Amino acid sequence: MRYLDEYRDGDAARKLLDAIASAVTQPWTIMEVCGSQTHCFLKYGIDRMLPEHVALIHGPGGPVCVTPVEIIDQAIALALRPDVILVSYGDMLRVPGSAKDLLSVKAEGGDVRMVYSPLDALKLAREHPDRKVVFFAIGFETTAPANAMAAVVAEREGIDNFFMLTSHVLVPPALEAIASAPDNRVQGFLAPGHVCTVTGYVDYERLAERYRMPIVVSGFEPLDLLQATYMLVQQLEAGRHEAENQYSRSVKREGNPQALAIMDSVFEVVDHGWRGIGVIPRSGLRLKGPYARFDATRAFSLDTVAAPATESVCIAGLVLRGIRKPVDCPAFGSDCTPEHCLGAPMVSSEGACAAYYHYARQEAAR
């Protein structure tokens, strides 16, 4: 199929693997930031084809994995209200809150619906004027412009039964938190191409300079990741630390100005909690100005109840920060599986634990 096959070509992959192998003279530890990249590495078995000297650490992954338990609990509380239709992206439905997940709430009779676009949530609000439609708006910068657009349309059309429970997070502050941590092992980043399609990579140039770490903006197909890895190890070997763009068919240095403008007009940057990591300064987005009235936490006066601290062997926090691998967890594959998970990375389709469980369990057992 055009635009796919050329990025999954076996011969080209082998050439890039050879190039990486001959470029590397010493051990390097690199992090792919996005969960879709982790999944591609494991789904195609690339992680095991790379030279031993190139160690991959899996980053914070998908927005689903880092959404705080407290916000999931708020979504669950809303979904249990008879006057509410809770609308979410599918991936979020299986992520455990402190007691249950949204799919279980649906089985109990809560009106939980899955959509592919925030505009579908607006449509539901128009169709059900007697109900309150709450859209669980999560995501990195990738989904933020479309979610912002939903607020703009709701405002313009005066839809007053539409609300958003937001958990929007920003990638550069998280990379900064990882790079500046005293126990950091990461020497270079593969940055998320879809996020950078929206934001561009000027911020990443600053990060590269400040932490003297090379960053390569990468796509999501096997050849994208191999080429980006090659670019990254070339920088590492040469002692360079620049932000480079492998995903040039989609990403421009300045990003997408329209998308950035609408984000900026609807959201303000705030401190935000990341599941497993903690609060990262100025790493989240909140509805502002005339759009604040759509904020579900205000409209429903939701309290943030701290999730009860639980004794768990789960090391999701360490996995999300790249300190440990999923298979290092004592619960991996035994007490924690996608059907009955202890941590979000096992259940999200972008989570590192799920990637290992689905694609490389055998390897883990060896």
Place this chain on the structure above:
Amino acid sequence: MTFFPECPLPLDEYPRVLLAHGGGGRLTQNLIERVLLPSFDNPFLAPLHDGALLDVDGGRLAFTTDSYVVQPPFFPGGDIGRLAVFGTANDLAMCGARPLYLSCSLIIEEGLPMEDLWRVIVSMKEAAVEAGVQVVTGDSKVVERGKGDGVFINTAGIGAVLSGLDVGSQRVQPGDEIVLSGSLGRHGIAIMALREGLSLDAAIESDSAPVFPLVEALVDEGIDIHMLRDPTRGGVSSSLNEIAGKSGAGIVIEESRLPVGPEVQGVCEILGLDPLYVANEGNFLAFVGAGQGERAVEVLRGYSLGREAVVIGRAVEEHPGVVIMKTLIGGERIVDVMSGEQLPRIC
């Protein structure tokens, strides 16, 4: 006082049935293996094949049942009626049996347009002719509005096992070649594209069709068939995992050989789905003796339904019970059972 033994699916895990319990993945497997199988334990059920094999007066019968709840009931390439006939007929074919007789049980929701019901029944009638079966018994119930979803259909079927044919996972052995008779995922993607309101240049049609003639052709050509399975709910990955699990063989498939049409591939990329997990309704997997795969493919390609047939892999001694895929770029990975429903990713 009624005594209820403790439910074998621990309540702390799932106090209520989830949709994923019906998705054909691991939760469905749990439901079958922990709740249903031990309750009805007997040697006919135990192999958990597509149907039970029953010896009756010197002959061998295959007996199966299936319920159809597809929403929407009418879709490109078929409807719930065709599915209800072909699905059950195909389960019989997967037992190596010629489908003969079907029952038809309808659960109809009050308010269903009579026109819709008629369309379904006419469609079943035509499908029965096409599949060479007769609907010989049935039942109909109507439930109150809101208590059903238009129409649900259950069909049970009886077929006669082709003489000398013995298919079952116990016959799968290292060296067996795995033939897939048609391209992946057309039924599931046709339904999903319709549900999601995707407007495509050309509508993807369900592959819903009766497969028995293809099975018979393989038998007539003297192909040594060890195992048959139609990869419906849960797709090819779930079927292969089940067979690997039950036979104890390892399975290796080659990604480059998987037949996926460009429309199916395109929708899968958009929705974040893997065609290996998507339902099929008009193809099947055949495990045939070592060295017979290409010959089987040649036979199948003589039929329009089998024109995309291909050898996708083989059974091996290594990694017993595990399905491994050689990826397009030369790597290897596990092909796992789906854990719940396939949910779309968000970015």
